[in-house]
Amino acid sequence: MQRSATRNARLFLLMVGAAMALLLAAGAIAFLTDSPRWSVDEVALLRSLALDALEPLPPDPSNRVADHPGAAALGERLFFDARFSANGAVSCASCHMPERYFTDGRPFGVGVGVIPLNTMTLVGAAYSPWFTWDGKADSQWAQALLPLENAVEHGGDRTFYAHLIAEHYAAEYEALFGPLPDLSRFPRRAGPVDDPDAAAAWGAMTPEEQDAINRIFANMGKALAAYQRTLLPKPARFDRYVASLGDDGRPSRPGVLSEDEIAGLRIFIGKGQCINCHNGPRFTNDAFHNTGVPAAPGYPVHRGRIDGVAIVQSDLFNCLGPYSDAAPEACTALRFIVTEGDTLPGAMKTPTLRNVAETGPYMHTGQFATLAEVIEHYNAGGGFALIGHNELHQPLNLTPTEAKQLEAFLHTLTEEP
Amino acid sequence: MHRLYPLLILAVLILVGCFSSPASSTTSASAPANLDFSTTRLSEAGRYRVSFTSELNPIAINRLHTWTLHVETPDGAPVENAVIQVHGDMPEHRHGMPTAPKVTQYLGDGNYRVEGMRFQMGGWWEVVFEIEANGEKDRVVFNLLLR
Ligand SMILES: [Cu+2]
Numbered sequence: 001m002q003r004s005a006t007r008n009a010r011l012f013l014l015m016v017g018a019a020m021a022l023l024l025a026a027g028a029i030a031f032l033t034d035s036p037r038w039s040v041d042e043v044a045l046l047r048s049l050a051l052d053a054l055e056p057l058p059p060d061p062s063n064r065v066a067d068h069p070g071a072a073a074l075g076e077r078l079f080f081d082a083r084f085s086a087n088g089a090v091s092c093a094s095c096h097m098p099e100r101y102f103t104d105g106r107p108f109g110v111g112v113g114v115i116p117l118n119t120m121t122l123v124g125a126a127y128s129p130w131f132t133w134d135g136k137a138d139s140q141w142a143q144a145l146l147p148l149e150n151a152v153e154h155g156g157d158r159t160f161y162a163h164l165i166a167e168h169y170a171a172e173y174e175a176l177f178g179p180l181p182d183l184s185r186f187p188r189r190a191g192p193v194d195d196p197d198a199a200a201a202w203g204a205m206t207p208e209e210q211d212a213i214n215r216i217f218a219n220m221g222k223a224l225a226a227y228q229r230t231l232l233p234k235p236a237r238f239d240r241y242v243a244s245l246g247d248d249g250r251p252s253r254p255g256v257l258s259e260d261e262i263a264g265l266r267i268f269i270g271k272g273q274c275i276n277c278h279n280g281p282r283f284t285n286d287a288f289h290n291t292g293v294p295a296a297p298g299y300p301v302h303r304g305r306i307d308g309v310a311i312v313q314s315d316l317f318n319c320l321g322p323y324s325d326a327a328p329e330a331c332t333a334l335r336f337i338v339t340e341g342d343t344l345p346g347a348m349k350t351p352t353l354r355n356v357a358e359t360g361p362y363m364h365t366g367q368f369a370t371l372a373e374v375i376e377h378y379n380a381g382g383g384f385a386l387i388g389h390n391e392l393h394q395p396l397n398l399t400p401t402e403a404k405q406l407e408a409f410l411h412t413l414t415e416e417p
Numbered sequence: 418m419h420r421l422y423p424l425l426i427l428a429v430l431i432l433v434g435c436f437s438s439p440a441s442s443t444t445s446a447s448a449p450a451n452l453d454f455s456t457t458r459l460s461e462a463g464r465y466r467v468s469f470t471s472e473l474n475p476i477a478i479n480r481l482h483t484w485t486l487h488v489e490t491p492d493g494a495p496v497e498n499a500v501i502q503v504h505g506d507m508p509e510h511r512h513g514m515p516t517a518p519k520v521t522q523y524l525g526d527g528n529y530r531v532e533g534m535r536f537q538m539g540g541w542w543e544v545v546f547e548i549e550a551n552g553e554k555d556r557v558v559f560n561l562l563l564r
Contacts, residue, residue, distance in 0.1 A: 045564065129481075276510070276538045280479050285537035287515040332481055336516040336533030343512045391511045 035262045038249035045269055050242040051235050054281040057126055061326035062139045062319045063222045065176055066229060074172045075227030078220060083164055084148065086112050086155030092147070092224070095119040101355040102231060107296070107366025113152030116299050118366040121359055124352055126229040128286045129333040133348045133364045134308030135288060138333045139324075140228050141221035142317040148220075149193050157191025157198045158217040159183075165216055177219045181212045214316065218323035233282065233354045234415040238265075241412070257412055264409025267402050272378070274406075283353035283413065290346040292383035292390030296365035301386045304364075305347040309339055345388030357411040371410055375403045448509070448541035452560045459491065460555040465548055466491055467557040471534070478539055478563055481516065484531040485524065488548060495527025499550035503531055506543050539563045 038046065047053060065071035078084060082091040095109040096102040102122035109115035117133060125131065126140055137143035147153035148161060165173050166183045174180060186209065190201035202210070237256060244251040251257075257265070268274045277285050288305040295301045312334070317323055319331035329335075338344070348364045362368040368377065375398070377383060382392035398406065457468035466489050473482040488496040505514040518533035536542060542561040547554070 041564070048564075276540070279538060285479055285515070287537040289512070332533065336481070336518060336535075338513075338515065338517045341513065389511065393511070 035259055035266075038245065040247075040249070042269065043245055043247065043249050045275070046242050046245065046265075049238075049275075049279070049281060049283065051233060051239045051281050052243065054233070057229060057232070060126075060139055060141075060225065060229075061330040062324040063141050063225055064325040065219075065222050065226055066141075068176065068226055070172070071176055071223045071226035072230055073227075074169060074176065075223035075225065077169070077172075078224055079227055081168075083168070084154060084156065084161060086160075090154055092144075096122050101359050103359045105360070107361050109153070111147065111150075111153040112155035115147075115150070115152050116296065116365060117302075118361065118364055120351060121355065122228050122231050124233045124282045124354060125231070126225075127282060128284075128349070130286065130288075130308070130312075130349060132308070134302070134304050134311075135349055136308040136311040137315065137317075138312050138319050138331070139317075140225035141218065142315060142319075144221040144224040144228070145217060145317055148217075149191055151194045157189055157193045157195065157202070158213050159186045159190040159201075160188065160198075161220060162186065162213050162216040163188060165220060173216075173219065173223075176223070177216075180216065185209075186213065211322075214323060218317055221317065233352075236354065236413045236415050238409075238412040240416075258408070260405045260408045261412050262409075263402075264405035264407065265412075267398065267406045268409055271402070272396055272398060272406055274378075277350045278353050283356075284350045286350065288344070288347035288349055289391055290343065290348070290385055290388045291378070291392055292385040293348070293363045293377065294367055294383050295386055296367055299365065301346070302348070302364060303345060303387060306344040306388075309337060309344060313337070313339070342389065343391070346385050347388065353410065353413055355414050357414050371407045372403070375406055379403060448560075448562060452541070452562075454560050454562060456559065458557050458559060460548065460557040462555045463491060464553050464555040465489065465496060465550075465557065466493075467546060467548070469531075469544075469559060476536065476561065476563055478536050481533065481535045484518075484534050486520070486529045486531050486546060487527050488529065488550070489527050496548075496550045497527065498523070499529070499548050501529055501531075501549075502547040504545055505534075505536065506545070507538070507540055508543055509541060510538075536561075536563055 060066040079092040079096075082089050082094070084091065090111045094111060095104045095115075096119060097104055104110070104119045107118060109117060109119045120133065129138065131137040131140060131143035132146070137146060149157055163183055163186070166180050170180055186205070187201040189195070189198045190205060190213075191198050192202055193199055205213075241251060241256040244253050244256055246252055277287070277289055279285050288308075290304065312318055315321065319326050319334055320328055324331070357371065360366075360369060360371070362371070362374045368374045378392070379396045379398045381395040382390045384390065456470070457466065459466055468487045470485050471482060472484070473480060476482070486501065488499055488501075490496060501520045503518045503520065505518075507513070514535060515537045516533045516535040518531055520529045521532045522530040524530055540563060542563060544559045544561060545556060547556045
């Protein structure tokens, strides 16, 4: 009886010891090789963010030449041609620099003057139903016309550009859009612009003459848009990581993302709530949100979407206008536009996060120089909205380590060479 | 030895638990428990039985799409000529839909085409239809949980 009890106690200790050793070994293996695996739902969510989930570029029915290679070729030449500016020194590429993912690295764009808005990337922009920070254009071609006639961007006007097309691109233009009218009777500078002389000259033209010029101007925009539709996102390290994930929620190859980057990704889709707006393979919902971003010091507060709505609805070059190639039913952005409500004032379009680490400074006037500052803004629950209301409700309570991990993750969205 | 079986089982259970490492949960919508997600509901004052079908199933975010709304009386008679307004909200967030959907066509048999539906984020949504027919107003709210 006594012997048996002793033997049992010894066996008991042996078994506990073996169990503990196995536990330790298992813990060590997990620590060395793995962050926690992703759940089935999380794997589905991660796959929805990967470039593999990006659908083919939807057609732009308002632009007959949207997918015409000749139009894209003409558009590309126009995009880089600085003759298309008041001072002969500014092209689209002055702010949309290809080597910077079509941004400029500055808080404000610099054209003929200073544009008090941060330059948005063009990569993948063609997917959006709305263009610019406040969505003041409903197509990429209508958007392209806005900076051309803005006094501080390209600083020209539409007869100025029509003359330049006739002088430098007549053959390319006519191959796409048919014969150019005789432009010799038109003033060199005329358009509905800030410049009083150009505006007066425009007012003196007949509606038929204005229409002839408007058509050339719109076609320029359509060629520029055809080029910009070719600027599509390319795979990043993040995409390789998602592709390596099995249905069991583990990567088939280790090391594509570091443990910190994976932890940051987990925060991105979880505690950080980033995915609420930065969703889908372009990491944007293409919607307008007010997150209480401070105004640029010394500049007025941008009114955001409330202004964008008014501008796009009255834009001669919108999808429902006379220069659009779309049937009215196809103008879905305008047909179902939200025109009222307290979410419009101060709301700006969610920017894509693809290549975000390389496209600072951030926010609509480049208020934040670094991603760390952006994360700090959201970690505090956004700021006090100077116009409208901040949609965010509460601080995220990310620890300094978590904020750093989130930042590390954002660096994995840069396309690989 | 038989007295040691429970211990063995315990050790095995611990190890199994350890190897199936925890899949940490994503903070998804913390919608109230027991939300009714059915696609057929009685309107609030009980005037209409309303159901919807979506051309997207499951409903994906960031995609413009069309719903068909069916409106009938509680005893099953189709409701014709209704004037219907629609809007959606995320009760946990301070925003609604990115579009203003509209009823664009009466399809007959109490069915209405609802165009311009679009949701810009996953989580809990309420889609509200205000229905007025024959001078009688009522509203119905559908809950959605989108991914
Ligand atoms: Cu929301």
